[in-house]
Amino acid sequence: MMLIAGTIPIKDLPLVAGRVKREGDTLVISGYRLPCAQGTGAMISAAQATTDYLKLAPPQVVVAGDIGEGGGSRQIYQYLIQNVARLSPKVLALHYCLPDMALARRLCRAVRECHPRPLLIADAGSMYAAKAAGLAREFDVFTPDATELAFLADGEATHPAYINRHLFCADITRVPRLIVAAYRQRSAARLLLVKGATDYIARHGEILATVAEPDVPELEAIGGTGDTITGLLSAFVACGLELHEAAIIAARVNRTAGKLARVTVASGVKQVISQFPAVFKEYLCRWSGVCSIKGGSYHE
């Protein structure tokens, strides 16, 4: 089971847990209707589109309302600390949350006690907290952009707003050096998917693959298109693909969907997500090497 956890920008939304389903442009979780928009909503939508296409069980999610004050973030952390062992997810993907080092530490302790241990994926504020608390090596995947990679590579920084200016100024050609620095600082997860003009997939400091095509530079400006990559990756991992394969295919799917949607910088992430089924139909078999679905799992 895949479990996605993150905040939703609705101030009074209580903590909600359950399977997600999609109704038009809306996500429905335990009767609550939530927007498929930038942030956790986009990530869940991407994961749900993947499981829906593959006819697998939809993602289990834990969300809470938070517009930045931190209350919903703490509720999510507390819920996971108390329930992760019982829920026993195969994949736990953590997303938008107010970074909280102490709670991140407690969550990692709770995850260590799970048998089997879930694969841990972190993006956004959850990744910031994991790095700041020195917990990066307990995670299987981080999905930073180039600035966030510079944050990982800066041993002193506890937030991307406070990174060394020389690291921030690093252009895309210096991403490989930042990857090495992040691993040297012990601030990188087992696998990194660095999102950018070229996407880099790295493991233990070694670059395994890059994805640069199709080139759709407008995607960088569209809020939520990094979230969708993490959602796709999480779903592919939950389906049984190897981490690096899942990362490569997630990057390709996102780019190709952007191209099919003919996005401009004024597009919304929904336009990209709406193209995922078409991309899966056309390319997923070719890219993943697994081409049919029997009994709820992939088969070659």
Add this chain to the structure above:
Amino acid sequence: MQVSNGKVEERFEGGGIVLFSAVRQALDAHQVLRDAGYEARMVAPPPQLHKGCDLAVEIKLVEKPAIERLLGQKGVDYLSLGPLKAGTSQLLEIVTVTDFGRWLMVKAGNMKLTFAKDSGEIMNTSGGGCPDIPYLHAEMVGRSLTEAPRPRQIGFTLCALMLEQALLEGLRLYEGGSQR
């Protein structure tokens, strides 16, 4: 981590510190923050950061804009609010601009804001990882640079502060400023 009455208690780790010129200000700030629901604790300033009085307040650095706003509203003066680690870099103030023809994308730290050159309409915001960022996206997209709510005023986190910098640079460019 501390053990108290047989229970394991997690020590507060905020990563940020507020320095004051007088102990009374530090006590007032601590009370104001706790009353408003923020995690905060009184600490001695580390020697390498020491200025002002001998009492400081540790806060969550990521909440810097919200805490600055609250202390300002409550009239509590302070000397500085920044990272607890002495070796930490200064707050990023570098912005870069990408030209997309009819639109410009301004990037400040981990945040990006894209607006129409002719109308100043904010077309998109992206990046960031704090929970106020999707909220700010919903509040700002579709509004003009001149009329959109200011992230510094309605946001709470360092990501909002970065978005504020992108907005200010966007405004400067929209009003005829040249790219730096």
